[in-house]
Amino acid sequence: MSEKFDLVVLGSGPGGYVAAIRAAQLKMKVAIVERERLGGICLNWGCIPTKALLRTSEIFHYMSHADSYGLKVEKASFELEKVVKRSRGVSGQLNAGVKGLMKKNKITVVEGTGKLTAPGKLSVTQGDQVRELEAPEILVATGARARDLPFAQADGKRIWTYRHAMTPETMPEKLLVIGSGAIGVEFASFYSDMGADVTIVEMLDRILPVEDADISAHMEKTLKKQGMTILTGAGVEELKSDGKTVTAKIKTKQGKVETQQFSHAIIAIGIVPNTNDIGLEELGIETDRGHIKVDGYGRTNVPGIRAIGDVTGPPWLAHKASHEGVVAIEHIAGNNPHPFETWNIPGCTYSRPQVASVGLTEAKAKEAGHKIKIGNFPFIGNGKAIALGEADGFIKTVFDAETGELLGAHMIGAEVTELIQGYAIARQLESTEEDLMHTIFPHPTLSEMMHESVLSAYGKALHF
Structure with missing residues (x-):
């Protein structure tokens, strides 16, 4: 027998949980479905824990240059395990905060993997248990995951995605960062400030390619001054790990293929929307290159099913997802909100x-x-x-x-x-x-x- 709600939200990232809270404030009976941890990627494996790491590297940088401020620090050092523990602690604290918000707003949290089975219906599987949820409006907020290189999947040991890079067991000595968007540059900045020898490889002609050209040029100059190697107009054609080192074949801007060895590599070449096996095809929900197609109110082509956040396409930003969620809920409630637009969304990269x-x-x-x-x-x-x-x-x-x-x-x-x-x-x-x-x-x-x-x-x- 189905459990009935006014709204069911699939995914509890910054889009999903914010939408759920706003709906609860508007007196809707709400359920939110999450297969991992409340808060989604941003809170648990993205925006928040990376900023905790970057704060550590910033302070370590200042400690290492204390004499510039008239201070004396004898041989600044760090304990990697404690650095990671602090980052995970920050994430855990905020995860607990989201749990508290769900309880405060009387939102039903359903743990498990959700799948759309019909307009207005969602099945949630957790082990051997299956729960059937029903609501006139279902909001898909399943987010996205890291994109792998087609010829080299991350192994978590020497070849990393952003998740692995946030919980290193050892500090890289020589690090290859593939991709120079915000994620790639932030990790390059963190590991460089912590002492790693960092090389960034970017296929396009400049790093941070979505930013203004003058910003990109200044960033490249600054990172090189910090000691990083920047290869633009270049691509990694092969990436292999023997468990101890990573060997990369890099095709340079000049067309020459060079073989280099690194202790670790981070793949930061973009994301893939989490649209697999959630019932989109069966319901005929339209997508564009994997992303769910929506209008300014989050509506898909199937009545009663909406989508927000990374799963709907760029820009892939937490604050964009949250705002989309509020607009969608206000529209469901009949409050006539302004349709969501992307013309005024700030973008930030928290590097140094x-x-x-x-x-x-x-x-x-x-x-x-x-x-x-x-x-x-x-x-x-x-x-x-x-x-x-x-x-x-x-x-x-x-x-x-x-x-x-x-x-x-x-x-x-x-x-x-x-x-x-x-x-x-x-x-x-x-x-x-x-x-x-x-x-x-x-x-x-x-x-x-x-x-x-x-x-x-x-x-x-x-x-x-």
Whole structure:
């Protein structure tokens, strides 16, 4: 006999559990289905534990350069087991927090593997037990998983995905990172700061290829200065492990194939949506290259079945999934929300230095036909950045020359992942360059560079 609900959510990541909470707030009877741990990949194996690791490497970097601040640290070192334990502890604390939120909002948590069996029906299997759930609305939020190289699957010992890279048993001596998106660059940054010799291989012509070209160029220059080897326009054609080392055949930009040995390798070439064996084909739910096709309210082509988050396609970001979830629930409740759009989603990379952006790059703005004005302001011109010992980086703003619309903002440097939301709010409120120029920014702060970058676009920068 089926258990009846107003809404069943399949997957408890930042899209699924946020949607479930909002639905419960709107007095819906909600069940959420999860086969692993509440919080999904982001909380357990992605956003949160990686930031804990990166915080450790940041502090270790400062310890190793204590003399720059007039401090003395004798031979800074670390215990890898404790580093990993702290990261897992942070994840565990937040997992417990999500459990608490489910209980607080009276959401039924169903453990097991869910599969759509008909519109409005979901079967959940846990061992020998099967539970049948029924609801007029089912929300699919199954997320995504790491993509393997077709010729080399991760073994967890020497060839890693992001999951393996978060719980290393030994510290890599010489590390190969395949792929230079946010995940690849973050792990490269962590392991380099912890002492590994890191090589990044990227098929495209620049690292962080979705970012503005000026940001990518600055990041490559900075990472090389930190000691990393960066190979762009290159590809790994073969990857083999003998249990002790990893041998890679790398085709360089010049077309030469070189054989190199590494202690470990991380595969960070993207993700694959978790759409297998959840009943999509049987119900005729449309997909595009594996991702579920949805409209601005998360609706699929089958009435009563919606989808949100990574399973629906890029950008693959937790905050995008959460917002999609809220929009979908508000729409189910008849509250007439604005349909979800991707034009104003900030992106962040938590490496050293950090990278953050929102809106159009300079190239995309030109492609869209805008006449543009560009503003740039370097960290070296900011008193707070100099005082922090973080004078490397810059902020770039892109405006429509005719209307003053803020088309995009791009940052690289210390704490820019915290600064970017200022520009996201400005874009959401349709602020013009004049609004931003007349806004008073506190001194001394890093945020003053945001103001100066706007002024720079119009030839009015004061401090550089």
